[in-house]
Amino acid sequence: xxxxxxxxxxxxxxxxxxxxxxxxxxxxxxxxxxxxxxxxxxxxxxxxxxxxxxxxxxxxxxxxxxxxxxxxxxxxxxxxxxxxxxxxxxxxxxxxxxxxxxxxxxxxxxxxxxxxxxxxxxxxxxxxxxxxxxxxxxxxxxxxxxxxxxxxxxxxxxxxxxxxxxxxxxxxxxxxxxxxxxxxxxxxxxxxxxxxxxxxxxxxxxxxxxxxxxxxxxxxxxxxxxxxxxxxxxxxxxxxxxxxxxxxxxxxxxxxxxxxxxxxxxxxxxxxxxxxxxxxxxxxxxxxxxxxxxxxxxxxxxxxxxxxxxxxxxxxxxxxxxxxxxxxxxxxxxxxxxxxxxxxxxxxxxxxxxxxxxxxxxxxxxxxxxxxxxxxxxxxxxxxxxxxxx
Amino acid sequence: xxxxxxxxxxxxxxxxxxxxxxxxxxxxxxxxxxxxxxxxxxxxxxxxxxxxxxxxxxxxxxxxxxxxxxxxxxxxxxxxxxxxxxxxxxxxxxxxxxxxxxxxxxxxxxxxxxxxxxxxxxxxxxxxxxxxxxxxxxxxxxxxxxxxxxxxxxxxxxxxxxxxxxxxxxxxxxxxxxxxxxxxxxxxxxxxxxxxxxxxxxxxxxxxxxxxxxxxxxxxxxxxxxxxxxxxxxx
Numbered sequence: 001x002x003x004x005x006x007x008x009x010x011x012x013x014x015x016x017x018x019x020x021x022x023x024x025x026x027x028x029x030x031x032x033x034x035x036x037x038x039x040x041x042x043x044x045x046x047x048x049x050x051x052x053x054x055x056x057x058x059x060x061x062x063x064x065x066x067x068x069x070x071x072x073x074x075x076x077x078x079x080x081x082x083x084x085x086x087x088x089x090x091x092x093x094x095x096x097x098x099x100x101x102x103x104x105x106x107x108x109x110x111x112x113x114x115x116x117x118x119x120x121x122x123x124x125x126x127x128x129x130x131x132x133x134x135x136x137x138x139x140x141x142x143x144x145x146x147x148x149x150x151x152x153x154x155x156x157x158x159x160x161x162x163x164x165x166x167x168x169x170x171x172x173x174x175x176x177x178x179x180x181x182x183x184x185x186x187x188x189x190x191x192x193x194x195x196x197x198x199x200x201x202x203x204x205x206x207x208x209x210x211x212x213x214x215x216x217x218x219x220x221x222x223x224x225x226x227x228x229x230x231x232x233x234x235x236x237x238x239x240x241x242x243x244x245x246x247x248x249x250x251x252x253x254x255x256x257x258x259x260x261x262x263x264x265x266x267x268x269x270x271x272x273x274x275x276x277x278x279x280x281x282x283x284x285x286x287x288x289x290x291x292x293x294x295x296x297x298x299x300x301x302x303x304x305x306x307x308x309x310x311x312x313x314x315x316x317x318x319x320x321x322x323x324x325x326x327x328x329x330x331x332x333x334x335x336x337x338x339x340x341x342x343x344x345x346x347x348x349x350x351x352x353x354x355x356x357x358x359x360x361x362x363x364x365x366x367x368x369x370x371x372x373x374x375x376x377x378x379x380x381x382x383x384x385x386x387x388x389x390x
Numbered sequence: 391x392x393x394x395x396x397x398x399x400x401x402x403x404x405x406x407x408x409x410x411x412x413x414x415x416x417x418x419x420x421x422x423x424x425x426x427x428x429x430x431x432x433x434x435x436x437x438x439x440x441x442x443x444x445x446x447x448x449x450x451x452x453x454x455x456x457x458x459x460x461x462x463x464x465x466x467x468x469x470x471x472x473x474x475x476x477x478x479x480x481x482x483x484x485x486x487x488x489x490x491x492x493x494x495x496x497x498x499x500x501x502x503x504x505x506x507x508x509x510x511x512x513x514x515x516x517x518x519x520x521x522x523x524x525x526x527x528x529x530x531x532x533x534x535x536x537x538x539x540x541x542x543x544x545x546x547x548x549x550x551x552x553x554x555x556x557x558x559x560x561x562x563x564x565x566x567x568x569x570x571x572x573x574x575x576x577x578x579x580x581x582x583x584x585x586x587x588x589x590x591x592x593x594x595x596x597x598x599x600x601x602x603x604x605x606x607x608x609x610x611x612x613x614x615x616x617x618x619x620x621x622x623x624x625x
Contacts, residue, residue, distance in 0.1 A: 001504050004493055011492020302488035305449060306502040306549075307477015309470060387449065388440045388484065388561040388593075 001308070005316035008296060009323060015295070018288040019324045020331065023364055026281025027332020030274050031352065031360045032339055037270040038356065039349030043194040044260045045253035047094075047112075050190045053120050054222035055231040057252045058089070058238055061245045063220075065259040066252065067195060069095060071216035072244065079242045080221050085229040086238070090115035093207040094219040096197055100176040103154035103164070110197045111177065113207025121222050122188075122201055128171050129186025134203050140177070141186035142169055146198030151175075177210040192349065194260070278363050286371035289324065293317060293375030300379050301387040313379050321372035329364045333357055395458070396557055396589030397423040397446055402455035403612075404441050415441040417612035418455065425556070428583040428590040428602060433609035439593045442609070443559050446591070447480050448472045460556050460589075477506050481550030483579070485562035487542045489534040489549070495521060496530035499549045506553060513552075520548035524578055540571035547578055558582055560592040564599055576602045 009016055047066050048057070058080050060070035080089045093113030100106050114121035114134075122131040127144055134141060142151055147168035157165045169175075173184045177200070190199060202210070208217055223246070225234045231248040238246035247255060261267045293300075300313050340350035404416040416438045423429045431439045444450035445457060448464030457463055460479050464472055481502075489498045499517035504510065518530055524544040534542050543563060550558055560579060564572030580602040583590040592603070600606055606618040 001501070003510075004490065004497065004501065004504065007493045007497070008490060296490075298486070298488055299490045302482070302484060303501065303505060304473075305447065305476070305480075305482045306505055307473055307553075308505045309473050312505065387482070387488075388444065 001303075001312060001316060002319050005319050006323060008299070008316075009292075009320045012292060012295070015288055015292045016324070019285050019292065020328045022281055022283075022285030022288055023325060023328020023367065024331035024335065026277045026285060026367065027329050027360050027364055028335045028339075029277025029280060029332075030363050031333050031336035031356055032350075033270050033273040033277065034356045034359065035336060035340055035350045035352040036348070037266070037274075038353055039351040040194065040266060041257045041260060042351050043192055043349055045256040046191040046193045047199075048249055048253050048256065050124060051092075051121050051222065052124060052249075053224065054249065055225045056223040056235045056238065056246050056248055058221040058223055058242070058244050058246045059219075061243065063245060064263075065256040066094075067256070068259075069219070071214075072218045072221065073216055074218060076242065076244060077218065077221055080223060080238055080244070080246075083234070083238050083241050085226050085234045087224040087226040087229075088118070088120070089221050089223045090118055090120045091204050091218045092121050092220045092222050093204055093211070093217060095207075095211060097177050097210055099151075099200070100179070101151070101153065102174060105154075107150050108197050109151075109177070109200045110195060111207055111210055112199060112201045113204040114201060115222075116203040116205050119203075120224075123186075123190055125189040127187045127189050131186065131201075133185035134201065136183070136185055138181050138183045138206070139185040139202065140175075140182045140206075141188050141201040142184055143190045143199040144168075144187050145190065145192060147187070150198045178212065180210055182210070278367070281364065281367040282370070285324075285328065286367050289321060289368065289371040290375050292320075293372075293378065297378060297382065298387075301382050304382060305387045310380050314376050317372050317376050317379060321368035321375075325364045325368035329361055332364075333360060394424045395422055396425045396427075396460055397421055397591070398456075398458040399442075399446060400456050402442065402445060402457060403453045404438075404445060404450070405453055414612055416445075416452070416455075419609065419612060420614050421446070421607060423589045423591060425589050426583055426587045427604040428580055428592065430592045430594055430600065430603040430606045431609060432594060432600075432606055433615075437609045438612040439609055440561070441612075443561070443591055443593060447482070447557075447559055448476045474506075477502060478553060479555050479557060481553065481555035481558045483543070483546050483550050483558065483560040483563045485565050487534070487539075487546045487566070489542055489545055491534050494531050494533060495526065495537065495545045498534065498545055499552050502549060502553045516552055517548070520552045521545070523551075524548045538571070539567050540575060543567060543571075543575050544578065547575070547582075551582065556588055558588055558590045560590065560594075562594055562596075563592060564594065564596050569598060572596065572599060 060072055063070050077091050095111055096108050097111045099109045119131050123141060133139055151169040152166040153169050153173055155165045155167050159165050169184055171184055175182050211217055225231045235246040235248055340352060399421045402416050402419045405412055405414045407413055419442050433439055445452045446459050451465055467475055496514060496517045499520050500513040503513035503516055521527060521530055524547055526544055564575055576599045579590060582588050600620050603620055607614055608616045
């Protein structure tokens with residue numbers, strides 16, 4: 001009988017394709033919008049992932065996210081180093097500074113100052129040059145993702161439209177950071193960040209020279225736990241002994257993501273789009289599936305008269321729902337994946353984690369189960385007399 | 391004589407609704423149908439014919455009276471056993487055929503067997519056999535919409551007979567058919583009673599098929615008002 005149920009579903013072409021279209025569109029919207037949301041939120045904590053050497057991030061207790069600016073005292077570094085279980089602790093500077101490019105244009109960069117001695121906290125992927133080149137005079141490393149747009153250099157030539165022609169910045173180019181000379185010694189490749197400002201790496205001491213004089217400059221302390229030391233436990237000890245905030249990388253990522261989710265309208269906006277997808281599914285696919293069952297009610301009634309139990313009919317309806325749901329879900333997820341793959345990952349924040357297909361499947365399940373349940377009620381309550389009415 | 395009765399219903403009552411909306415559908419209906427006999431239930435719309443056969447087939451509960459169908463009171467059975475009993479013992483032919491349009495004639499005929507859990511190969515073989523019996527050999531793979539109304543009703547009859555039921559209930563089996571096709575379908579239904587020895591109850595308004603009946607039971611206002619025997623020369 002289950003084969004008959006499938007044939008009933010596939011045989012009703014117009015309704016079947018309507019159900020599939022509705023479910024596929026709902027799945028597409030839910031999966032695509034969720035993936036973009038996850039991609040965007042993931043970018044908010046990109047800097048933490050781009051600095052994989054640290055087990056623990058020590059910051060001001062009131063720091064809201066990795067991009068927040070609440071500097072520590074220089075002595076805090078020594079206090080952290082004094083906590084048993086700390087293998088090493090290095091200072092990190094992170095702040096927005098003005099940049100003047102060779103052709104006189106001005107922009108803003110996020111300057112990251114890393115430990116002079118160890119260069120821990122530097123970029124993990126270099127496209128040109130080496131992190132060690134930061135030891136050269138006035139040296140900086142720039143992130144390639146903004147080279148063509150922000151950190152570009154004028155060639156001195158003009159195009160047919162009279163506008164200057166630019167080229168991406170490269171090793172050997174110079175610029176000014178707060179009116180101090182900086183020389184590009186390397187190009188790094190960082191993950192796409194939520195922040196628009198280009199990232200510029202330099203040593204910690206040089207970053208302090210670029211930074212206007214203030215009493216507190218150290219943004220955070222990067223800590224490595226000794227071998228065998230649990231980072232979470234060490235973080236608790238650092239907090240207890242210093243009164244600072246100390247979080248392993250993953251919780252620090254979530255703290256940053258949590259800040260953006262709480263303090264911006266991003267989740268609400270994406271939530272609306274995702275809810276829209278869900279309601280589109282309910283409105284189109286759910287309604288069409290319900291109509292499909294209503295249309296077949298006379299056949300179910302006949303089967304009931306012929307000895308089919310309500311349980312058998314419910315299984316038939318459920319199978320029809322599950323099959324339609326699975327195909328619609330597959331189409332929707334496939335389209336969402338194709339959308340993600342066909343777009344430039346530098347421009348489109350699209351990250352489909354395993355949770356998203358599962359959540360989308362859950363939403364589709366709710367749609368088809370809901371529609372099936374309503375349909376099943378009609379099947380169970382089928383008036384026996386209706387069997388004898390045309 | 392009593393042991394030869396497929397249906398023995400007496401003083402059956404049934405009402406729908408409550409209070410001011412209460413409608414009496416059956417007000418003490420009696421019906422007896424022996425095996426091997428074709429009985430037609432006739433009467434105006436709303437006289438209780440459909441309610442009576444729904445009760446006889448175990449699709450509806452009666453309010454009062456007694457009812458024995460194939461030696462069983464359907465109402466005395468619990469829901470599951472009653473459904474199973476109906477599937478094994480009662481065949482249905484509907485006014486609008488109620489064939490599933492997206493499956494073949496053979497699969498349609500196999501449905502009641504599949505419902506009973508008969509293995510698919512066995513059910514399909516039996517369905518093919520039944521189609522040949524109703525004169526539709528070679529149309530096994532046709533979809534209902536590829537067949538004429540008469541052919542569809544023959545498929546419906548084959549489907550009703552596939553589980554070899556001892557009682558066949560037909561609701562207006564010829565109303566959607568032209569005269570000649572209706573006569574041909576009724577010849578088939580009559581053979582089920584007269585040749586195979588099954589009890590057959592037919593609800594109809596079509597006087598042209600009265601001649602196939604052993605008895606014509608007239609109903610009105612929820613009661614059997616009289617019983618006729620059609621003239622011999624037309625039978």
